Amino acid sequence: MALSRKTPIERIEYAIIVSTLLLLVVVTVQPILNLLAISLSEPSKVPGMNGLAILPQGFSFEVWSVLLQHPNVQRGIVNSIFITGVSTLIGVVGTALMAWALSRPNLPGRKALFILVLVTIVFEPGIIPDYFVNKRLGLLDSYWSVILYKAVNAWYLIILIRFFEEIPKELLEAAELDGANPFQVFWHLVLPLAKPALATISLFYLVFHWNEFFRSMIYLNDQGKWPLQVVLRQFVIDGDKIAIVGVDSANNNTGAGQLNLRALKAGMILLTIVPILAIYPLILKFFTKGTMSGALKG
Amino acid sequence: MADGWRRWWPYYVMMAPGILFFLIFHYLPIWETRIAFEQVRIVPPNVWVGLKHFQVLFSSSVFWQVLANTLIISTMKMAFFLPVPIVVALLLNEVRGGSLRKFIQSAIYLPHFLSWVVIAGIFIAALSPTDGAVNNLLGMAGIAPRSFMTDTGAIRWVLVFTEIWRSAGWDSLLYLAAIIAIDQQLYDAAEVDGANRWQKIWHVTLPGIVPTIATLFILNAGMFLNADLNQVINLSNDVVRSKIDIVDTYVYRIGLQTGEYSLATAAGLFKAVLGTMMIIIAHFVSKRLTGKGVW
Numbered sequence: 001m002a003l004s005r006k007t008p009i010e011r012i013e014y015a016i017i018v019s020t021l022l023l024l025v026v027v028t029v030q031p032i033l034n035l036l037a038i039s040l041s042e043p044s045k046v047p048g049m050n051g052l053a054i055l056p057q058g059f060s061f062e063v064w065s066v067l068l069q070h071p072n073v074q075r076g077i078v079n080s081i082f083i084t085g086v087s088t089l090i091g092v093v094g095t096a097l098m099a100w101a102l103s104r105p106n107l108p109g110r111k112a113l114f115i116l117v118l119v120t121i122v123f124e125p126g127i128i129p130d131y132f133v134n135k136r137l138g139l140l141d142s143y144w145s146v147i148l149y150k151a152v153n154a155w156y157l158i159i160l161i162r163f164f165e166e167i168p169k170e171l172l173e174a175a176e177l178d179g180a181n182p183f184q185v186f187w188h189l190v191l192p193l194a195k196p197a198l199a200t201i202s203l204f205y206l207v208f209h210w211n212e213f214f215r216s217m218i219y220l221n222d223q224g225k226w227p228l229q230v231v232l233r234q235f236v237i238d239g240d241k242i243a244i245v246g247v248d249s250a251n252n253n254t255g256a257g258q259l260n261l262r263a264l265k266a267g268m269i270l271l272t273i274v275p276i277l278a279i280y281p282l283i284l285k286f287f288t289k290g291t292m293s294g295a296l297k298g
Numbered sequence: 299m300a301d302g303w304r305r306w307w308p309y310y311v312m313m314a315p316g317i318l319f320f321l322i323f324h325y326l327p328i329w330e331t332r333i334a335f336e337q338v339r340i341v342p343p344n345v346w347v348g349l350k351h352f353q354v355l356f357s358s359s360v361f362w363q364v365l366a367n368t369l370i371i372s373t374m375k376m377a378f379f380l381p382v383p384i385v386v387a388l389l390l391n392e393v394r395g396g397s398l399r400k401f402i403q404s405a406i407y408l409p410h411f412l413s414w415v416v417i418a419g420i421f422i423a424a425l426s427p428t429d430g431a432v433n434n435l436l437g438m439a440g441i442a443p444r445s446f447m448t449d450t451g452a453i454r455w456v457l458v459f460t461e462i463w464r465s466a467g468w469d470s471l472l473y474l475a476a477i478i479a480i481d482q483q484l485y486d487a488a489e490v491d492g493a494n495r496w497q498k499i500w501h502v503t504l505p506g507i508v509p510t511i512a513t514l515f516i517l518n519a520g521m522f523l524n525a526d527l528n529q530v531i532n533l534s535n536d537v538v539r540s541k542i543d544i545v546d547t548y549v550y551r552i553g554l555q556t557g558e559y560s561l562a563t564a565a566g567l568f569k570a571v572l573g574t575m576m577i578i579i580a581h582f583v584s585k586r587l588t589g590k591g592v593w
Contacts, residue, residue, distance in 0.1 A: 013495055017392050024386065025405040028467065031424045032408075034431060051424060051431035098316030101309035108302055113317070120324040123574045126566025127546070128553040129330035133323065148323060152316045182308040211413035214528055218554055229415045236419040237532050262429070269419040276411050283411060284404055288471060 030054060032270075039063045039267035046260040063259055063267040070244055073271070075224055076231040079143075080210065083227050087147045087209040092202050094152045095160055096194070100186050102157075103164035121154045127218075134219060145219035146212070146227075153208070156201050163197040164190065200286040203279065210275055232272050236265045244268065331570075334563040351564040361548070361565065368544040371457055371525045376518055378458050382466040384511060387473035388499055406467025418532035421460055422447060453538040457529060472514065473507055480506035509588045516587070520580025523573045545569045 006014070033054040038046055042058030049057060067073050102113060139145035167190065175185045191198070213229035220226055226234075235243040244264055276283075334351055336344035355361050386406070393399045409417065424431045425446040433443040446452045484502045493501065527546035534542055543551075545565060553562025585591045 010495065014392070017389050018398070021386075021389055021393065021402045024467070025402055028406050028409060028463065031420045031431060035420065035423060049429065051426065051429050051434045094316050094319065097312040101313040104309060107309055108306060113313070116317070116320060120320060122577050123328070123570055125327045125331045125570055126563065127549055128559055128563045128566055129327035129333070130323075131554060132330045132333065132559075133326045137322075148319070151323070152319050154320075157316070182312070186312070207411050211411075211416075213413060213415050214531070218550075229413055232419065233415045233532065236422065237415065262423070265419065266423065269416055269423075272416055273412055280404075280408065280411070284407065288403075288407070 032273075035266035035269055038263050039270055041263065043259050043263060046263045063263045064271075066259060067244070067264065067267050067271060072223070072226075072231055072243060073228075073268070076226055076228040079225055080227040080229070083143060083146055083216075084206060084209040086143075087149075087151065088202060088205040090147065090151050091153065091156075091205040091209075092198060095157050095201060096191070096198060097186075098152060099157055099160035100164055100190055103161045103167075105165075117154050117157060131218065140219055141221050141225070143220075143225060146215045149212070149215050150208070153205070156204050160194075160197060160201060163194060167193055196286070199282075203283055203286055206279070207276065207283070228272050232268050235268055331563055331567050333560055334567045336560060338559055351560045352568070355561060355564050355568065363540070364543050364545055364548040367542060368523055368525045371454055371530075371542065371544065372522045374454060374458050375461055375525070376515075376522075379462055379466065380511075380515065380518070382462050383469035384473055384507070386466060386470035387477060387507075388503060390470060390474055391477045391503065392495065392499075403467075403471075407471070408467075409464045410468035412464070414526075414528040414532045417460055417464055417529075421456065421463075421533070425456065447533070448535060448537040450538050450541045453533070453541050456533060457525075457542060460529065460533065461526075469514075473510055476507040476510040477503055509590075513584050513588045513590045516580045516584040520577040521573075522576055523569050 030052070034051060037053050037056045038049055040056040040059060040061070040063075041049060042056075042060050043062055045057035101107060102110060104110070134140055134145045139148070171189065171193075172185060175189050180188070211229065213227070213233060216225075216227050216230045217233065220230070231243060234240045241261065245261070333344070335346060335348055337347045337350075338344050390399060390402065393402065412420075425433070427433055427443040427445040432446070437443060444452065446456055480503065484506070485498060488498050488502050523545065525544040525546070527544070527550070530542050530544055530547050531550070534547065546569070549562045549566045549569075552558045552565070581591045
């Protein structure tokens with residue numbers, strides 16, 4: 001219907017609008033596709049490759065297989081999965097429990113606790129005091145220093161409270177009349193009802209923890225504990241070739257040494273976003289819905 | 299409330315882990331900020347020195363430079379970032395094809411979910427003077443290559459552009475939601491009056507999203523001092539540091555790298571207090587004008 005009753009000028013306008021947006025798509029996606037092309041190209045052809053190319057020159061999985069077999073990368077993957085998994089689990093459980101309690105309108109001390117949470121959003125004392133707390137607790141160089149960071153995220157907590165508040169009162173009262181205690185109500189009634197909200201929060205935490213690097217960088221001295229983001233940073237941003245290529249590989253015919261550095265960096269960047277890409281359809285489904293309704297409600 | 303405790307204790311048990319977390323990881327650090335007023339000694343206890351570190355800080359030219367950088371970068375981001383998602387949302391709203399619109403949205407939302415380490419990696423590659431996309435394009439137009447990442451004149455624009463690249467698409471979602479909420483009858487009325495596409499955008503859509511624009515502008519103003527540590531720390535290097543060193547990176551450097559804990563804490567506290575005041579002001583201004591706040 002869009003085109004049928006349009007004048008020629010309106011069609012041209014529409015074409016301009018769509019092409020502007022498609023240009024935006026290209027600017028967004030091209031740099032990523034370029035890295036993908038570089039990482040999948042025949043290693044010998046990479047040096048001459050243009051930054052605009054989005055198709056691999058020749059085809060080779062060598063960069064990817066070398067990266068995936070590299071001990072630093074493997075450890076990074078394991079660490080990232082471990083840290084993200086445990087953080088997300090703790091975050092979702094802790095947030096859901098606290099949000100459920102705080103969503104009870106008559107809970108004594110509710111307002112005070114709410115303020116306790118709000119203060120942490122508004123006032124952030126900064127890196128150094130936080131560092132000293134972790135130091136005093138003996139958490140330096142421990143996974144816990146990273147895992148417990150924003151274990152309960154104040155923003156996500158507020159989102160969940162708002163969601164729980166919308167569960168019909170009658171439903172909860174009926175369950176209580178049936179003799180269910182608060183734990184049973186939470187487990188059998190609230191959690192099943194909150195599945196979409198919990199899925200959203202889980203994704204929030206997952207993305208947040210997967211992308212986190214600053215903490216790991218300052219708190220984890222032991223390179224064996226580094227998540228993928230820190231390995232990536234060391235290699236690509238700091239240009240520390242030893243991180244991936246190795247010291248003795250200059251004369252080495254096998255492994256990373258003979259591969260093009262640019263291709264290895266491209267592969268490493270992409271490897272770090274594979275999980276995000278894998279859950280991206282879910283992210284779109286839940287995040288956009290949440291953001292839309294949140295904005296509408298105001 | 300005789301049976302108060304008996305009725306409510308299970309809820310406190312449920313909250314306990316969360317509350318404990320907030321006390322330890324948010325309130326203990328607030329207590330630790332006292333180090334800004336102390337002289338650290340190898341053998342405890344530290345000595346209270348009052349505002350000495352703040353005096354040192356305020357008489358340091360580096361600190362003022364860092365503060366100026368923070369304000370300049372935030373201002374640039376506000377001025378050049380803010381219109382982009384609005385324009386994107388207006389354009390997206392004109393696209394009627396459902397699947398075309400979904401495709402565009404899926405593509406432009408993606409960068410919002412990438413870490414700054416990844417984005418920095420992508421842009422270091424794209425801005426490379428020899429084989430980066432940008433210089434390859436410039437080369438086709440006959441323009442000599444530039445090394446943007448090590449160009450003191452360009453690096454702040456790299457921050458602005460990467461910020462736009464990362465979040466302009468995603469932020470358009472907020473405006474799009476506001477546009478969708480506009481009463482369809484207004485468009486119908488405009489159409490009856492013979493308004494064309496641009497007149498409808500100008501007279502109906504834009505006025506309809508002014509409250510949202512105002513809210514986001516005010517909230518951004520509240521976050522003014524947060525010029526994004528993660529972004530700067532990954533896009534910075536020795537050549538351009540003086541241009542994009544912000545309060546947060548300064549705190550990190552002199553605190554954790556040089557070990558001047560008290561001075562760094564003082565700088566962090568200065569920023570935190572200023573930032574808190576701005577957020578609170580922004581919240582109330584926003585509430586007053588648009589009915590929406592920070593929380």
